[in-house]
Amino acid sequence: MASVGMAQVGCGTWGQVMLTRFRAHSQARIEAVCDLNGDVAKQIAEQFGAKAYYDNLEELLRHPGIDAVGVATPDFAHREAVVGALDAGKHVLVQKPMATTVEDCKAMVEAEQRSGRYLMVDFQHRWGIGFAEARAAVHSESFGRVVHGHIRMSNSQRVPTQMLSWAGRSSVLWFLGTHTLDLLRFILDSEVTRVFAVSRRGVLESRGVPTPDFFQSTLEFDNGACIQMENSWVLPEGEIAVIELNMELYGANECVRVNQAPNNVIQKTTKTGLEVPLGARSAVMARGTSIDYFIDCVVSGTRPSITGHDGLMNTATLVAIERSVAEGRPVALAEVL
Template identity: 25%
Template sequence: MTTNKLRVGVIGCGAIAQRRHLPEYLARHDVEIVAVCDFSEERANQVKEQFGAQYAITSTEQLLAFDEIDAVSVCTPNQFHAAVSIQAMKAGKHVLCEKPMATTIEEAREMVKAAEENGVYLMVGHNQRLMPVHQKAKEMLKLGKLGKVLTFATTFGHSGPENWSVDGAKSWFFNKDQAFVGAMGDLGVHKADLIAWLIDDPIAEVSALVGTLHKEIPIDDNAIFLLKTSGGSIGTLTASWTYYPNEVNSTILYCERGTMKIGADPVYGIVVEYADGVKEHIEIGKIQTNSEGGQTNSGVIDHFVEGILSGEGHEINGLEGLRALEVILAGVEAAKSGQIRKVSH
């Protein structure tokens, strides 16, 4: 880079770009938004004006041809994550790709390979582990006072993309070809990343029940995974698009010497109840939600920008994204077969 600012482009101008990526880029003094790209010229122009980008274009190739762009956010439908990210990395751009990073293991591996071969950074937008409550919870778990996590329940649910996407009920989230899976790819993959990171124990086995229970859509609106970690802990992962009206984003850890509840209390971010009767109530930040009053900065853009400018890279790299995707794809297979699937990391 020839300037002390990171110069970025954003590919895909939907809700995640408008509500997370672009506002968070704009809030930083060391970032310059060079170009935004969307197949809808009208939307690209609106976003350009709103966030002060220099250019609004409709061609990914045209955006990637800008020599002055150092890094890109890939905010396209899931189907295009891998192809666009690889194209960007081959053009020498650092990439922040939304989750799930790809629709197949092969695609994800190609993304990791492209980053290595082109000497650029690849980060995946798993924001859960960047939330203050989860950072604090991990710090507390490391102290060892609770002992080993024996069982867990992690849940992420809301009323569905029709209430979040800029396209409403016509959103690509409901297009099976573009989304590939529903609630488990939208929300479940976040929790697959979170739980393994939080308890520092990779997921080894998955069984699953996946269904379309209420919405008239061709993909799942609910998924419940039963997970077993390499260290022997077992628990549930629930992803839902039918939590009306309130969003739930919580994790409960049942440990040898007590229970930790994260995001489950209306006042305190973390509540710990020890087996000896002692209780801790920790008020720290807010769980990020799509509704008013939630965490306003996801931390994703900060992590992406600072990892590039410092030269230190990213904790949530392509390999981490691949591990979370493996859990989701194992769940897809488990649901189809009715059998437990092993996760090969």
């Protein structure tokens, strides 16, 4: 395939990030954009040089020359566009989380299987600084089995109060927990079997956003590792970076630490001392982004390494965390699948 015809559904903040990558890719062209808000669709079509714009999915999918569709509607509104595009024979790159219910995920996986097209969930942090290196470290012979660890990804209060108009219909678990959970599944190559989580409300509710302040989740993996995952939306607005992302994993012999935001540091401690691998940034830049990778896969006819199954297992685990919070007890993944 010489050039991939791309379309974008949902043209808000992240839809525009996707369009920026589509436009920059030498083997992609932007055919059309779609947003429920027709004025937004029109303005974004002009800004990115799309040939057409639509305010509904049906018309977009009748537009000729579309090979693949990016979906960046709000977290809870991915299913219709994903299933519609797959059934229309398009490959799909959907934003994380794939959906906020297991039922929606299963419908998307069924459409992926029925269509034979690619469905990739944009778990972009697998391409982030340090995490592929951490995965390699964890799977090296010297590391030993992963025993325990923690991962934290949080935002300044600016995100739920100023940046996301729909924060009250989602939560930091769906917005950021989906990323940290995916990183753990990717790095450990293991599935969560049981979760136990707590969450509190108050700070954001007092600012008019009806969503939890944070989630603290203990995750048990089938390889025996126990990981603490923290996701908060109440970091002070004065933080230098809007996002904090760090992880520490302890193996039987070694440990690996990634402090991606704000510090961009990856460290490994072995039996003999501390290693600070250099060049992580350039290695990542050479790998490109998840969006570039998706287009490359469509061009080369290679199924992406992230599929609908990853999205389903991710969502099921987040649903189990919500249930654990609501019922105050550990919840096995098998209960929600």
